[in-house]
Amino acid sequence: MNGDATDLPYLFDPAHWDVGAAGNIPSLILTHLYYTGLALGIGFVIAFPVGLYIGHTGKLAFIAINAGNVGRALPTLGLIGFLVVLMRGQFIPAMVALVVLAIPPILTSTYAGLRAIDRAAVDAARGMGMRELQTLFRVEIPMAMPIIMSGLRSAALQVVATATVAAYVGLGGLGRLLIDGLSVNDYDRVVAGAVLVAVLAVVIDLVAEGIQRLVVSPGVSGRALTRGTRTRNTATTAPTPAGSVG
Numbered sequence: 281m282n283g284d285a286t287d288l289p290y291l292f293d294p295a296h297w298d299v300g301a302a303g304n305i306p307s308l309i310l311t312h313l314y315y316t317g318l319a320l321g322i323g324f325v326i327a328f329p330v331g332l333y334i335g336h337t338g339k340l341a342f343i344a345i346n347a348g349n350v351g352r353a354l355p356t357l358g359l360i361g362f363l364v365v366l367m368r369g370q371f372i373p374a375m376v377a378l379v380v381l382a383i384p385p386i387l388t389s390t391y392a393g394l395r396a397i398d399r400a401a402v403d404a405a406r407g408m409g410m411r412e413l414q415t416l417f418r419v420e421i422p423m424a425m426p427i428i429m430s431g432l433r434s435a436a437l438q439v440v441a442t443a444t445v446a447a448y449v450g451l452g453g454l455g456r457l458l459i460d461g462l463s464v465n466d467y468d469r470v471v472a473g474a475v476l477v478a479v480l481a482v483v484i485d486l487v488a489e490g491i492q493r494l495v496v497s498p499g500v501s502g503r504a505l506t507r508g509t510r511t512r513n514t515a516t517t518a519p520t521p522a523g524s525v526g
Contacts, residue, residue: 290457291472303456305476312453312480315443319375320436323382328428331390335424336416344391347384356381356442364449374446381442382435389431393424423500429492436488440481444473454480 290296296305334344356377363373397420405419421428447455457473460466 288468288472288475290466290468291475296472303460305472308452308454308456309476309480311451312440312443312455312477315375315378315446315451315453316436316440316484319378319382319439319443320432322375322379323435323439324386324432326379327383327386328390331387332394332416332421334387335391335394336412336420338395341391344388347387350384354380357445357448360445360449370449370451374449374451377445378439378443382439385431385434385438387431389427389434390424393427393431394420396427397423422497425496426492426500429488429496433485433488433492436484437481440484441477444477 291305295301298304299306331344334340359380360373360377363376364370367373401419401423402415405415410418443453444455444458446453447459454473454477457469457476461469461473
C-alpha cells in the first residue's frame, strides 16, 4: 500500500458515490442510519420509562441489574436467524434484534443515574411540596442526565455497529458491502464497508456528545463547578493591595 486513496479503491471510486447508481454508498449510509435511528427510538420508548420507574421507586431492580448481562450475552446474528424462521420476514426480525440490543444500556443507565442521585436532594424536593412526578422530572432526571446520556451513546454505538447484520437477511445498509464483498472475495469492498461503519460510529458519538452538552446542566456536568473553583483560586492568589493588613 502507498498510503494514498488507491489503498481504498472501492471507497474512493466516484462511481460508487453516484446517487443514481444501484447500491451507491450514500443510499447505503442513509439506510444504515434509518435502521439505527428506528431501533434506538423504539428501544428508548421501551427502556426509558421502565428505567425511570425502577430507578425512582427502587422496585424490580433485578431487571435493570441483569439487563446489561443479557444484552452482552445475546447472540444478535443467531437471534435474527431464529426470528426470520419464526416470523417469515426480513425487516421485522432484524429490527427486533437491534431493539433488543439497544434496550439494556438505556435501561441500566437510566436506573443507575436515578439511583446515584443524592437522596438528600430528592427529600428536599419532596419537603418543598413537590409531587412524585414533579420530583422525577424536575429534580431526578436533570441530575441523572449525564449517566442517562452515556447509556444512550453506548446504545447508539452498539446498534450502528450491529446494524450491519441486517444485510445477512437481505436488507440494505452498509452491511451490504461486507456481505456482498465476502460472497465474491472482493476485499476492497469489505474494507470500505468496515471503514464507513467505523467513521459513522465516530460521527454519531460526536453528535451525541454535542447533544449531551446541550441537554446536561453545566452545574450537573461539573463545568460550572470547575469554573467556580478556578474563580475562587484566582481570587485567593490575587496580590494583596499595598498597605492592607494581613
